[in-house]
Amino acid sequence: MNNADYWARRFKIMEDALKDQSYEYVLNLEKQFDAAIREIDTQMRAWYQRFAVNNNITLADAQKMLTTGELKEFLWTVQEYIEKGREMSLSGAWIKELENASARVHISRLDALKFQLRQQAEALAQARVKATTDASRLAYTQSYYHTAFEVQRGLGVGWTMQALNEDAIKKVLSRPWTVDNQTFTARCWTDKAKLVETVNQEITQMMARGAAPDKAIEAIAKRFNTSKTNAGRVVMTESAYFSSAAQKDCFNELDVERYRVIGTLDTHTCDICGDLDGRVYKMSEYVVGSTAPPFHPWCRCCTAPYFEDMEGIGERYARDAETGQRYKLPKDTTYKQWKQMQDAAHGSGFVDKKRKMGYNTSTDTKQFEAYKARLGDEAPKSFADFQKLKYDNPTAYNDLAGYYRYKGNNPDSNRGLYNANNAAKAMRAAGTLKTKGTITVAPKGRSIVDINTHAAKRMAERGITQEMAQQIIDNADFAIKQRRGSQYAYYTKDGFAVLDNNGVLGTTGPLDEGGKTLYDEVMKNAKDSKQ
Numbered sequence: 001m002n003n004a005d006y007w008a009r010r011f012k013i014m015e016d017a018l019k020d021q022s023y024e025y026v027l028n029l030e031k032q033f034d035a036a037i038r039e040i041d042t043q044m045r046a047w048y049q050r051f052a053v054n055n056n057i058t059l060a061d062a063q064k065m066l067t068t069g070e071l072k073e074f075l076w077t078v079q080e081y082i083e084k085g086r087e088m089s090l091s092g093a094w095i096k097e098l099e100n101a102s103a104r105v106h107i108s109r110l111d112a113l114k115f116q117l118r119q120q121a122e123a124l125a126q127a128r129v130k131a132t133t134d135a136s137r138l139a140y141t142q143s144y145y146h147t148a149f150e151v152q153r154g155l156g157v158g159w160t161m162q163a164l165n166e167d168a169i170k171k172v173l174s175r176p177w178t179v180d181n182q183t184f185t186a187r188c189w190t191d192k193a194k195l196v197e198t199v200n201q202e203i204t205q206m207m208a209r210g211a212a213p214d215k216a217i218e219a220i221a222k223r224f225n226t227s228k229t230n231a232g233r234v235v236m237t238e239s240a241y242f243s244s245a246a247q248k249d250c251f252n253e254l255d256v257e258r259y260r261v262i263g264t265l266d267t268h269t270c271d272i273c274g275d276l277d278g279r280v281y282k283m284s285e286y287v288v289g290s291t292a293p294p295f296h297p298w299c300r301c302c303t304a305p306y307f308e309d310m311e312g313i314g315e316r317y318a319r320d321a322e323t324g325q326r327y328k329l330p331k332d333t334t335y336k337q338w339k340q341m342q343d344a345a346h347g348s349g350f351v352d353k354k355r356k357m358g359y360n361t362s363t364d365t366k367q368f369e370a371y372k373a374r375l376g377d378e379a380p381k382s383f384a385d386f387q388k389l390k391y392d393n394p395t396a397y398n399d400l401a402g403y404y405r406y407k408g409n410n411p412d413s414n415r416g417l418y419n420a421n422n423a424a425k426a427m428r429a430a431g432t433l434k435t436k437g438t439i440t441v442a443p444k445g446r447s448i449v450d451i452n453t454h455a456a457k458r459m460a461e462r463g464i465t466q467e468m469a470q471q472i473i474d475n476a477d478f479a480i481k482q483r484r485g486s487q488y489a490y491y492t493k494d495g496f497a498v499l500d501n502n503g504v505l506g507t508t509g510p511l512d513e514g515g516k517t518l519y520d521e522v523m524k525n526a527k528d529s530k531q
């Protein structure tokens with residue numbers, strides 16, 4: 001095998017693996033399309049059965065308002081769509097429309113059906129954007145690191161790589177690259193608008209026919225299937241583009257001067273790709289679509305670095321070693337071994353971590369926004385800080401994630417009491433604390449309206465009056481939330497009182513040894529966190 005063939009083979013294997021990975025996204029997306037088509041079928045038939053008179057439906061029938069019962073039922077569906085829509089982050093415009101619909105007191109049968117069918121198109125559009133983004137991001141980051149590895153192994157010399165920068169990946173992904181200058185996201189939305197248009201048209205024609213919805217369902221399914229095919233093609237083409245873009249960026253980073261086009265040579269190879277296979281270009285000529293793959297949708301070509309002769313090449317490339325040490329790389333090095341060497345230079349888990357950070361940028365951004373909204377100043381200052389914490393400092397990140405959940409359940413509480421609650425958990429685990437519940441701020445303005453028998457007995461024994469118990473509740477330094485928040489145990493340095501949310505006092509008393517230890521521990525944490 002000559003030198004050029006070696007590179008061609010290595011890079012082809014890598015590209016094929018990446019394509020298989022992208023294809024997984026396509027299969028998953030196809031499943032979602034099929035489910036949506038089934039759902040539309042069901043909804044249209046149910047609607048028709050309900051409102052058709054003697055197997056006939058007219059526009060006049062369809063434009064009748066929903067009855068009170070039907071409206072109520074419809075509004076539940078809308079509510080469900082809104083909730084699901086928020087979870088799946090469907091488009092803001094659609095959620096706004098749903099919210100407006102949920103406030104309406106009159107809605108026609110026809111509009112009700114349109115809303116239900118529109119939800120399917122909205123959810124699919126979102127699924128398309130997500131699948132394409134995820135596949136492209138993965139293709140870009142994986143292709144980048146695998147290309148780096150292949151080049152280094154091929155040259156027999158390794159050096160540490162600069163990690164991909166998240167902002168750069170984001171920029172790459174958001175740049176349109178096709179002739180129509182549309183990003184894939186824009187293309188998904190355009191296609192969605194066409195789906196909605198088809199649905200509305202078909203429903204109108206169904207009324208005109210006055211017949212069962214079979215024809216309309218068939219036509220809608222046909223249009224959705226076309227969209228499904230487009231969606232799959234876009235995922236493959238976009239991820240092929242970003243894989244090629246990553247190769248270009250990586251070759252540039254490695255100072256590769258020329259590259260060669262590698263086609264898949266089999267019976268499926270088209271004339272364009274067959275013709276370009278084996279051509280060598282300068283890196284400055286690297287233009288995706290004309291001198292670099294993908295040359296067309298579903299193109300299976302890739303590129304490999306091209307070296308006229310290998311003489312001295314390892315030496316030349318090792319000059320780039322400022323970023324880290326240089327080492328000999330045996331030809332049979334595996335990707336895993338190479339990764340270990342990178343990790344040894346940059347710290348454990350470096351390559352995987354960087355790949356993950358790039359891959360998770362969009363979900364991490366959403367997460368960071370949620371943290372900022374809930375924690376305010378207590379959230380990390382910037383997105384970079386947040387990711388650094390998440391991937392570099394698992395202990396601190398888990399602590400922050402715990403605080404985020406804690407604040408969700410106890411919005412009025414604070415960092416000091418969260419720390420105190422963790423301390424209490426540790427004490428429980430060590431067997432030094434028996435009291436159950438979550439330490440939180442004491443709810444304000446709660447009054448004793450009744451005293452149960454147990455509490456009354458304890459108060460008599462301990463010489464505590466209702467007024468004294470109320471004092472503890474009013475002046476509590478903190479409380480322990482118990483029984484899913486239906487009762488609180490209030491603590492001061494003098495005593496405790498347990499009051500449920502109906503105002504019934506369950507028990508009260510002075511702090512025993514355990515109570516004092518807990519009280520001191522909580523106050524210490526509260527004080528420490530203020531410093």
Ligand SMILES: [Zn+2]
Nearest residue numbers: 269270273299
């Ligand atoms: Zn081709």
Ligand SMILES: [Zn+2]
Nearest residue numbers: 273299300301
């Ligand atoms: Zn091709």
